[in-house]
Amino acid sequence: MKWSFQIGTAFGIPIRLHLTFILLLLFLTVTFQKNAIAIDKGGLILVVLLFGCVLLHELSHSLMAMRKGIKVFSITLLPIGGVAQMATMPEDPADEIKIAAAGPAMSFVVAAAVLALGSLLGHARETLLFPLTQPAAGLMPRLFWANIFLGALNLVPAFPMDGGRVLRGLLAMRIGMVQATRWAVGFGQAFAVILYFAGALYYHQLGFLILLAVFIYLGAGNEEEDVEFRSEIADVPARDAMLIRFDSLSPQTTIPSSLDVLRHSQQEEFPVLADGKLAGMVSKNDVLTALREMPPEAVIGEIMHRDFIHSAADAPLGKVFRQMEQQDKDVVPILDGGKLVGLLSFDQIGRYHMLSTKRKAAESRA
Ligand SMILES: [Zn+2]
Numbered sequence: 393m394k395w396s397f398q399i400g401t402a403f404g405i406p407i408r409l410h411l412t413f414i415l416l417l418l419f420l421t422v423t424f425q426k427n428a429i430a431i432d433k434g435g436l437i438l439v440v441l442l443f444g445c446v447l448l449h450e451l452s453h454s455l456m457a458m459r460k461g462i463k464v465f466s467i468t469l470l471p472i473g474g475v476a477q478m479a480t481m482p483e484d485p486a487d488e489i490k491i492a493a494a495g496p497a498m499s500f501v502v503a504a505a506v507l508a509l510g511s512l513l514g515h516a517r518e519t520l521l522f523p524l525t526q527p528a529a530g531l532m533p534r535l536f537w538a539n540i541f542l543g544a545l546n547l548v549p550a551f552p553m554d555g556g557r558v559l560r561g562l563l564a565m566r567i568g569m570v571q572a573t574r575w576a577v578g579f580g581q582a583f584a585v586i587l588y589f590a591g592a593l594y595y596h597q598l599g600f601l602i603l604l605a606v607f608i609y610l611g612a613g614n615e616e617e618d619v620e621f622r623s624e625i626a627d628v629p630a631r632d633a634m635l636i637r638f639d640s641l642s643p644q645t646t647i648p649s650s651l652d653v654l655r656h657s658q659q660e661e662f663p664v665l666a667d668g669k670l671a672g673m674v675s676k677n678d679v680l681t682a683l684r685e686m687p688p689e690a691v692i693g694e695i696m697h698r699d700f701i702h703s704a705a706d707a708p709l710g711k712v713f714r715q716m717e718q719q720d721k722d723v724v725p726i727l728d729g730g731k732l733v734g735l736l737s738f739d740q741i742g743r744y745h746m747l748s749t750k751r752k753a754a755e756s757r758a
Pocket residue numbers: 449453495496546554
């Protein structure tokens with residue numbers, strides 16, 4: 393995610409902090425100093441602890457996703473909550489339900505742990521009654537209720553909240569992914585409209601709901617487009633979408649002379665062919681780095697990657713697309729009977745989809 397930087401790693405997942413979060417902390421520091429009533433450091437400590445709770449919530453989603461074979465690229469903490477960036481979405485609705493439910497489940501577990509700790513210290517009553525009494529209570533009641541709120545809010549069955557995903561998963565088992573997504577998106581957007589009016593009517597207390605409403609409304613719409621895109625490309629054979637006119641390099645070509653090919657090409661990645669067979673892949677960046685760091689007589693064969701993934705021309709596009717997401721590859725060579733026949737990239741799949749949609753529209757007009 394843009395405007396974020398890494399603060400650590402957990403279970404191999406980079407944890408990132410969004411810059412707006414730092415702004416929030418600065419803002420709180422300044423307001424605490426101005427505001428004679430709230431000058432305690434407790435407020436800041438609370439914010440940091442709360443984000444620890446959000447992190448636990450996102451980690452729980454992520455660990456469940458990893459168990460279901462989905463790669464998690466990073467977790468980013470934003471002022472409105474956390475986002476776990478996953479390589480792709482689960483194919484099986486049952487997996488989606490488990491991944492979505494894991495976050496709120498963790499929030500409730502954390503709440504229970506805080507309550508248990510509070511009881512040990514003799515604060516059980518204070519912790520449970522905090523929303524009614526609201527004295528200048530300590531950290532524990534606030535942490536307990538924040539986790540209850542985090543779990544419950546996310547369980548609202550409105551896409552893209554966790555509850556919306558659980559709902560989509562349950563519906564998908566009966567009416568299929570695309571229809572289920574339409575329903576879940578409809579619920580999500582209706583919920584966003586309600587939130588918006590609640591925020592607008594009680595602006596002074598609930599103004600933040602407007603922001604949440606916009607986030608939910610747009611997020612739901614994006615999800616619908618994404619699912620429709622996936623279902624439209626799912627069964628198309630890779631050969632129908634692949635790029636068939638492309639440039640390639642030879643392993644014996646020296647790095648400087650390979651620039652003659654790069655100069656006339658828009659490709660970012662090049663297949664390397666030895667005796668007509670695909671031997672490796674090399675990117676424009678690989679070549680430019682080698683140009684700086686290797687002697688001029690070095691050849692493409694020395695810098696090409698042999699660990700590329702490839703796909704068959706008859707493979708369904710949906711499968712290739714998922715594979716590219718999971719392996720984080722931008723370009724995949726397409727083989728037919730061992731011979732390189734084309735290249736697929738995310739751009740190329742997008743172009744294919746756009747053109748085939750336009751073609752269908754034109755044909756339905758005719
Ligand atoms: Zn969640």
